[in-house]
Amino acid sequence: MSRVVKLAVIPGDGIGPEVVAEAEKVLEAVTAQSDVVFDKTRFSLGAARFLETGDTLTDDDLAAIAAHDAILLGAVGGTPGDPRLKDANIERGLLLKLRFTLDHYVNLRPSKLFTGAPGPLSNPGEIDFVVVREGTEGPYVGNGGAIRKGTPQEVANETSVNTAFGVERVVRYAFDLAERRRKKVTLVHKTNVLVHAGAIWQRVVDEVAAAHPDVSVDYLHVDAATIFLVTDPSRFDVIVTDNLFGDILTDLAGAVTGGIGLAASGNINPDGAFPSMFEPVHGSAPDIAGQQKADPTAAILSVALLLDHLGLAEESARVSAAVETDIAARSAARTTAEIGSAIAARL
Amino acid sequence: MSRVVKLAVIPGDGIGPEVVAEAEKVLEAVTAQSDVVFDKTRFSLGAARFLETGDTLTDDDLAAIAAHDAILLGAVGGTPGDPRLKDANIERGLLLKLRFTLDHYVNLRPSKLFTGAPGPLSNPGEIDFVVVREGTEGPYVGNGGAIRKGTPQEVANETSVNTAFGVERVVRYAFDLAERRRKKVTLVHKTNVLVHAGAIWQRVVDEVAAAHPDVSVDYLHVDAATIFLVTDPSRFDVIVTDNLFGDILTDLAGAVTGGIGLAASGNINPDGAFPSMFEPVHGSAPDIAGQQKADPTAAILSVALLLDHLGLAEESARVSAAVETDIAARSAARTTAEIGSAIAARL
Numbered sequence: 012m013s014r015v016v017k018l019a020v021i022p023g024d025g026i027g028p029e030v031v032a033e034a035e036k037v038l039e040a041v042t043a044q045s046d047v048v049f050d051k052t053r054f055s056l057g058a059a060r061f062l063e064t065g066d067t068l069t070d071d072d073l074a075a076i077a078a079h080d081a082i083l084l085g086a087v088g089g090t091p092g093d094p095r096l097k098d099a100n101i102e103r104g105l106l107l108k109l110r111f112t113l114d115h116y117v118n119l120r121p122s123k124l125f126t127g128a129p130g131p132l133s134n135p136g137e138i139d140f141v142v143v144r145e146g147t148e149g150p151y152v153g154n155g156g157a158i159r160k161g162t163p164q165e166v167a168n169e170t171s172v173n174t175a176f177g178v179e180r181v182v183r184y185a186f187d188l189a190e191r192r193r194k195k196v197t198l199v200h201k202t203n204v205l206v207h208a209g210a211i212w213q214r215v216v217d218e219v220a221a222a223h224p225d226v227s228v229d230y231l232h233v234d235a236a237t238i239f240l241v242t243d244p245s246r247f248d249v250i251v252t253d254n255l256f257g258d259i260l261t262d263l264a265g266a267v268t269g270g271i272g273l274a275a276s277g278n279i280n281p282d283g284a285f286p287s288m289f290e291p292v293h294g295s296a297p298d299i300a301g302q303q304k305a306d307p308t309a310a311i312l313s314v315a316l317l318l319d320h321l322g323l324a325e326e327s328a329r330v331s332a333a334v335e336t337d338i339a340a341r342s343a344a345r346t347t348a349e350i351g352s353a354i355a356a357r358l
Numbered sequence: 359m360s361r362v363v364k365l366a367v368i369p370g371d372g373i374g375p376e377v378v379a380e381a382e383k384v385l386e387a388v389t390a391q392s393d394v395v396f397d398k399t400r401f402s403l404g405a406a407r408f409l410e411t412g413d414t415l416t417d418d419d420l421a422a423i424a425a426h427d428a429i430l431l432g433a434v435g436g437t438p439g440d441p442r443l444k445d446a447n448i449e450r451g452l453l454l455k456l457r458f459t460l461d462h463y464v465n466l467r468p469s470k471l472f473t474g475a476p477g478p479l480s481n482p483g484e485i486d487f488v489v490v491r492e493g494t495e496g497p498y499v500g501n502g503g504a505i506r507k508g509t510p511q512e513v514a515n516e517t518s519v520n521t522a523f524g525v526e527r528v529v530r531y532a533f534d535l536a537e538r539r540r541k542k543v544t545l546v547h548k549t550n551v552l553v554h555a556g557a558i559w560q561r562v563v564d565e566v567a568a569a570h571p572d573v574s575v576d577y578l579h580v581d582a583a584t585i586f587l588v589t590d591p592s593r594f595d596v597i598v599t600d601n602l603f604g605d606i607l608t609d610l611a612g613a614v615t616g617g618i619g620l621a622a623s624g625n626i627n628p629d630g631a632f633p634s635m636f637e638p639v640h641g642s643a644p645d646i647a648g649q650q651k652a653d654p655t656a657a658i659l660s661v662a663l664l665l666d667h668l669g670l671a672e673e674s675a676r677v678s679a680a681v682e683t684d685i686a687a688r689s690a691a692r693t694t695a696e697i698g699s700a701i702a703a704r705l
C-alpha cells in the first residue's frame with residue numbers, strides 16, 4: 012500500500028516555473044523507489060494570472076489549495092514598475108494571504124554554509140543555524156492607514172500587532188527545535204526601542220525558557236544581530252524573531268551562506284490544521300526569467316524541508332546530501348535544468 | 359577675533375568616557391592653530407548618573423544642553439541585565455529623548471572602507487556611501503501599548519508614525535547630499551508589506567526626485583538591501599530610509615567597513631534650531647569599559663562630522679585624513695589612548 016500525498020504546486024511568476032520544474036524532478040527521483048506517491052495539482056497563480064483574469068487569490072483557490080497535504084511554491088511577483096500591476100499587491104494578496112489564511116505561524120529558514128558554496132565572507136567559519144520567523148502577525152498584519160493622503164499634511168501609520176498567543180506558539184517551536192539541535196536560542200528584537208512589541212517577546216521567551224533549563228538563551232538587538240551574521244555567524248543555533256526582523260535576517264543569512272539561490276524555507280502550520288507551504292526565499296527575478304539562469308537549489312532544498320515535514324526524514328536527508336555533494340562539485344556555469352538533473356541523478 | 363563654539367560633551371557610560379577623551383584630544387589638536395575655540399561643558403548623564411540620582415534627562419539638563427552650539431556624545435547604557443536598570447530605559451529616556459527633543463531629523467551615517475581597515479568581506483570593492491536615516495519618527499516614536507499585559511490574552515501594539523512633513527524634509531536632505539556626491543539615491547523600505555508606511559515614503563521620494571532630474575533614484579526592499587550591503591556595497595551612494603531600517607542597515611554597514619569601531623554618526627538638525635549631536639554608532643560596551651580596549655576612531659570621525667557641520671570643512675578634512683593615514687598604518691594592537699594620540703599627532 013503506498014501513501015498518497017496531495018501536493019499543491021504553485022509555480023508562480025518569473026523564474027518560479029523554472030525552479031519548480033527542477034524541484035519536481037528531484038521529488039520524483041527521491042520517491043521513485045519509495046512507497047510514497049505525490050498526487051500533484053497545479054495552480055496557476057501570480058502576476059501573470061492577475062493580468063489575465065484580475066484575480067489574485069479567490070476563495071475558491073484558497074479552498075482548493077487548503078484541501079491538499081502540502082504546497083510547493085516557486086516565486087510570485089511581476090516586473091517591478093509594471094504599470095498594470097500598480098494597484099495589485101501580489102505579495103500581500105497572494106503570498107501573505109496564503110501564509111496568514113493557512114496559519115503558517117512558523118516561517119522556518121535554515122542557513123547552512125555548504126562546502127564549496129561561494130560566500131561573501133573571507134572567514135565565515137562553520138555556519139549552521141535556523142531562523143524561526145513568526146509568520147502571522149507583527150508588522151506584517153497590514154494594520155494601518157493614512158489621513159490627508161497625498162497632501163503635505165499626510166500622516167501614515169503602520170501597526171505591529173503581537174499577541175501572547177501568537178508569540179508563544181512560535182517561541183515554543185523554537186525551543187523544541189533547539190532541544191533537537193545545539194540547545195541555544197537567540198531572541199532577536201529591538202526591545203530597547205520598540206518597548207511595547209519588545210516586552211511581550213521578552214516576557215514570553217523568559218517564560219518558555221524557564222521550561223527548558225537545558226537550552227541556553229541569548230538576546231540580541233536586530234542591529235547587532237546583523238553584525239554578528241557577518242562577523243561571527245557560527246555563534247547562532249536557533250534564532251527566534253518577529254515577522255519583519257526575520258525577513259531581514261534571513262535574506263542576509265542567505266547572502267552569507269552562498270547567496271539567495273540556495274536559501275530554502277518552510278511556512279509551517281505545526282498543528283496540521285492547514286497544509287504547510289515550502290518555497291525558496293528568493294523572489295521571481297523577472298529580469299532573468301525564462302533564461303535558465305536561475306539556481307534551482309533553493310527550491311530543491313525546499314523539497315527537502317517538505318519531505319521532512321511530511322515525516323519522510325530519510326528522503327529529506329537524501330535530497331540534502333545530493334545538494335551538498337552537488338555544491339561541493341560545482342565549477343562551470345550550468346543551466347537551471349542542468350543543476351536540477353545533476354542533483355536528481357545523485358539520488 | 360576667534361570664533362567660540364559652545365560644545366556640550368556627554369561622555370556617558372562604559373567606553374564612552376574613554377573614546378570621548380580621545381575625540382577631545384583630536385579636536386584640540388586640529389584647532390590648535392586655528393581661530394576657533396571650543397568652549398566645553400561636560401554633562402554627566404547615563405546609567406551611572408541614573409543609578410546615583412534617579413534622573414535620566416531632566417528638563418534642566420535639556421535646556422542647558424540646548425543652549426550649546428553642538429553636542430559630542432560617547433555612548434550611553436548600563437550593563438545589560440543590571441536589575442537596578444530594569445525599569446529604566448536609558449536609550450529611550452536619554453539618547454532618543456535628545457534626538458527627538460532637539461529635532462535631529464537627519465541621522466547621518468557615512469560608510470567608507472578605508473585602506474587597511476579589517477573587514478569581513480573577501481571582495482568588498484570600493485565602499486563609500488552615506489545612510490540618511492530619519493531620526494524623529496517611524497517605528498521609534500514609542501507609540502503603542504498592551505492590553506491584558508502578562509496574560510495569555512495579551513495583545514501588544516507598536517505603531518510606526520510617518521508624516522509627509524517628516525519624510526519630506528529628510529528626503530530633501532538626502533537628494534541635496536546626493537547632488538554633491540555621485541548623484542544616486544536609494545530608497546530602502548518594505549513597501550510591498552508595510553503598505554501604509556511604505557506608500558508615503560515612495561510618494562515623497564517620487565515627488566522630490568522630480569525636482570532633481572540629474573539624480574538617479576533606486577528602490578530596494580530592506581531585505582534585499584542587506585544582501586547588496588555584503589555582495590555589492592559599491593552600488594550605494596546615498597541611502598535614504600526610515601528610523602528602524604536605518605538603524606539596522608548602519609550597523610551592518612559598519613560591520614562591512616571594518617567594524618563598528620570605525621562608524622561615526624551625526625544627529626543633525628539642519629535648520630539650526632537646535633544643536634546637532636555627534637556620536638559613534640557603537641554602544642557603551644560595559645564589558646570592555648575602563649580597559650583601554652575600545653577603538654576611539656568612531657568618536658574621532660564623529661568629530662570630523664561635527665567640524666564639517668560647523669562649517670569647518672578644512673579642519674574636518676584634516677581629521678578624516680589623519681584617521682585614514684592612521685588606519686592604513688595599523689598593525690600591532692594599541693590602547694584607546696595610543697590610537698587617539700597617534701591620530702592627534704598626525705594633525
Ligand SMILES: CC(C)[C@H](C(=O)O)[C@@H](O)C(=O)O
Nearest residue numbers: 102103106258292550551581
Ligand atoms: C515577497 C515578500 C512579501 C516576502 C516577505 O517579506 O515575507 C519575501 O521577502 C520573503 O522573505 O518571503
Ligand SMILES: CC(C)[C@H](C(=O)O)[C@@H](O)C(=O)O
Nearest residue numbers: 203204234449450453605639
Ligand atoms: C541605542 C539605540 C537606541 C540606538 C538606536 O536604535 O538608534 C543605537 O542602536 C543607534 O543606532 O544609535
